[in-house]
Amino acid sequence: MTTTVALGTDLKVSNLGECRFDSPLAKYIGGRRTNEHYVDEDDRVLFDDTISLVRERAVPVDRLPSFEPGGPRRQVFFAPGTARVGVVTCGGLCPGLNDVIRGLVLELCTHYGVGEVTGFRYGYAGLVPGNGHRVTRLTPDKVDKINEQGGTILGTSRGAQDPEVMADTLVEHGIDILFVIGGDGSMRGAAGIAQVLTRRGLPIGVIGIPKTIDNDIPYIGQSFGFQTSFTVAAQSIQAARVEAQSAIGGVGLVRVMGRHSGFIACYAALANHDADFVLIPEVPFALDGDGGFLACLRRRVTDRGSAVVVVAEGAGQELLTSSGSDASGNAALADVGVFMKERITSDFEAAGQPLTLKYIDPGYAIRSVPAQASDSVYCVRLAQAAVHAAMAGRTDMVVGRRHNRFIHVPISLAVSMRNRVAPDGDLWLSILESTAQPFEMR
Template structure:
């Protein structure tokens, strides 16, 4: 593993526009933020909480950094991150603020929750409701004549958290950053909130950089809210919607268990989301308690070893349940057919679920009753569970607090159970992945008695 050390800074810095703005007291100072007080600019959250005895300790590989890139480079990070929350000094006059919200990429439980709470928090600051707009169908909605922005009021977002999807619509694919910044300038936007995954946050970072590059004096902050049903945003404990996805994924696994256990030598296969990272497959397998084999993108598996292991489970138990993440086993799937990249620039994956189904059918022939379940879109489109609903509220509030504090090019997230502001340019370097030598994966392997299959 290669190691790259960041410059000798003790805190993960976030850009600001404070030098272009005028400080003023927060409207919440009247009652000391409802008696709770404020977050200080020098409040810090430690990025790494564990001190390892040695490199041999479980999880110690890159223990004070984060694994980044295809070559598993260990990116060493500063010790601290900036704490999220309301400041007693703000840098925008709320009554003069015009803000825009946009949702990007694939669906994920919680999008409506985040939109709702950004709107609620903006109006709590005193932003007029007719000065909050929603961009339709992703970033292209900034300039697409067929998708005019909508006004977002407390009334229009009331109750949207009870529904799946996003009331604003979404889309994948690249966007014309220069045209977006031109519209930001034309519309006089002061704040842009981008709710998206790695691609959406990369676009948010590009927007912020283009604003900084522009000769014209555009005073607009760009704030991100990290969305990834795969839970693969670097540094962040978990993304909103992940808990909901794990809960719903269990339904498919339990159905596979029923199907498998009800047949002679029954074999249930469930394919879950996880392009580069196997967090949903790992956590759903652990939580459900019915999975015998879990396959994730981070760990290659040998086809012969897998077939032998599944056969031994069928001989011993009479049935078997396999959970596979969509990005697993891509080196084994027939290379013919799909290829290239999708609209977001992601490699188009071969269907590992169908491959496993057909491979297992060919191997066991009539000696196994095989059922295959792919619940992906059922999981993406549902409303949030209670934990995610609360998380979305805090993220939405945190993004607005950060914007009023003059920060830009940041995303709000949870790190070591505390809410922080992270520079977008840091979190988009690579997808977060399951640590193959870490305790979480080891717990699952131990729980299901899964041997090394590579």
């Protein structure tokens, strides 16, 4: 699915009020103007990035869809040294959570005079007093070196909480800014809190830093943790190739995360060219028949002696039966990895073809590792952008990067759809080129 916006779509970010205080970072940006490396705060970042897309809009330049740029402002809404800040991490684990927490605390304390940050424990549950989770105080010393460990020092949980109660908690703790680190469900929760605060007329900012290893949040480029996740997944694919090539009729089957979007499967497969087939939610396939996946797999093993199959957890769900939902309201998926293992085994047996199948599921190992260097850099830059936005009085928004420029995106837009691999896009074309799998398996 391509991430397009209709002309007239509201890309404006909400503000708490006028910025009246000089920013401590004003000296860093004094005299700078937009260039290929920097965007001035009064400029905008265009949504479209090609001449043809811009021409199709058929409107003057000042009416083209555009985002507010991220980065420090010359003036801020909160007086430096006075803001009281809270941080919460929500949803599943993801590489880089501690990097973001550390980045927020260091930026706030080093440049904006914040003495300490209030950490709310175990996700939104920590914003509900009745759950009994005590807050923790975050200081530069407390967050030193936490980027070297996986997970989140604040803990996390899934599931929605009453936004009215969470807003009460922010008021009780005297919080001026809340940073929410989480996925699309967490961002919806953040929007709910922001709406309550706005309705009450309270000048409390809510800023989202979107994370999901599935990379399924639109308009923000890549979400943090994704690069580390597909790197870890690629190691499992490499192991599957070694196993498959060492056996008679060897097949390595690797199941990776990706409920609705196959980005991890695609990037991990491209990382080392070890995959012969990549199955993702966005591209349906048939199992049976001469053109189906099973027949294609048997032919590949016959021709090359072995094969590696990478399947995203949400692939082929139309072939299975699932029911129920998790604490976040997501539909429970049937286990496509085990299903494919059983179907491949029975198909080879029925065809009288030798098979040695090794099934690898890296599962939660993908989520729990520390961020690698490239992700760590992205995390700290997102954290800095989030702090700059918050101190300038922005609210009900997330930070991200588009066309390699940091931008502010209204939460309503960030949760309006799901970023998915486009079957007619260049990423899927690269998969077809790399694996030489059939264009269609029907």
